[in-house]
Amino acid sequence: ETGVTQTPRHLVMGMTNKKSLKCEQHLGHNAMYWYKQSAKKPLELMFVYNFKEQTENNSVPSRFSPECPNSSHLFLHLHTLQPEDSALYLCASSQGYGDGYTFGSGTRLTVV
Amino acid sequence: GIQVEQSPPDLILQEGANSTLRCNFSDSVNNLQWFHQNPWGQLINLFYIPSGTKQNGRLSATTVATERYSLLYISSSQTTDSGVYFCAVEYVNYGGSQGNLIFGKGTKLSVKP
Numbered sequence: 474e475t476g477v478t479q480t481p482r483h484l485v486m487g488m489t490n491k492k493s494l495k496c497e498q499h500l501g502h503n504a505m506y507w508y509k510q511s512a513k514k515p516l517e518l519m520f521v522y523n524f525k526e527q528t529e530n531n532s533v534p535s536r537f538s539p540e541c542p543n544s545s546h547l548f549l550h551l552h553t554l555q556p557e558d559s560a561l562y563l564c565a566s567s568q569g570y571g572d573g574y575t576f577g578s579g580t581r582l583t584v585v
Numbered sequence: 586g587i588q589v590e591q592s593p594p595d596l597i598l599q600e601g602a603n604s605t606l607r608c609n610f611s612d613s614v615n616n617l618q619w620f621h622q623n624p625w626g627q628l629i630n631l632f633y634i635p636s637g638t639k640q641n642g643r644l645s646a647t648t649v650a651t652e653r654y655s656l657l658y659i660s661s662s663q664t665t666d667s668g669v670y671f672c673a674v675e676y677v678n679y680g681g682s683q684g685n686l687i688f689g690k691g692t693k694l695s696v697k698p
Contacts, residue, residue: 565628578626579628
């Protein structure tokens with residue numbers, strides 16, 4: 474374990490389902506991030522939270538809804554997804570500017 | 586926005602060989618990290634290297650920020666080194682208190698026994 478835990482590891486959902494991805498960090502970091510990794514594409518930054526406040530939304534469709542109840546937990550709520558949303562979703566945390574990132578193991582999402 | 590280019594995109598090595606992976610970036614950045622992604626998707630931080638040279642076992646990295654590139658050296662490669670190596674650069678976004686990582690497309694390394 475790296476200190477950043479993501480659940481579930483794998484998720485298959487239909488286009489009409491609602492599901493949530495969970496991320497938890499035990500490193501005392503202040504910032505948490507969601508990244509999306511699709512086949513043959515660079516990792517894309519989706520959302521950034523700093524001290525529980527969302528500081529960046531990288532033009533992500535509204536069918537992805539993040540939630541950060543405290544500095545240790547981050548959720549990504551999913552609803553009415555499309556097959557092209559199938560990807561590896563990675564969570565990361567950092568202390569802040571000038572600090573390295575620690576990534577979780579990711580959730581591999583398949584939308585059918 | 587900042588562009589991050591990695592080369593080569595694919596690399597096949599025989600076990601025991603050495604290799605150099607390159608990362609070019611298009612603008613001044615504050616920090617740079619190298620990651621290894623294993624076959625299960627886990628991203629492992631290898632180096633946090635805004636400038637200078639660092640070494641960790643068979644791996645070493647050098648960043649020349651003024652010339653906007655970084656190099657990752659792998660010596661005496663092993664089959665467990667296989668995976669994708671990513672370079673990521675950091676820019677400041679929120680009041681200077683945090684950075685956001687922008688990733689290159691990665692170099693896929695396959696080490697054959």
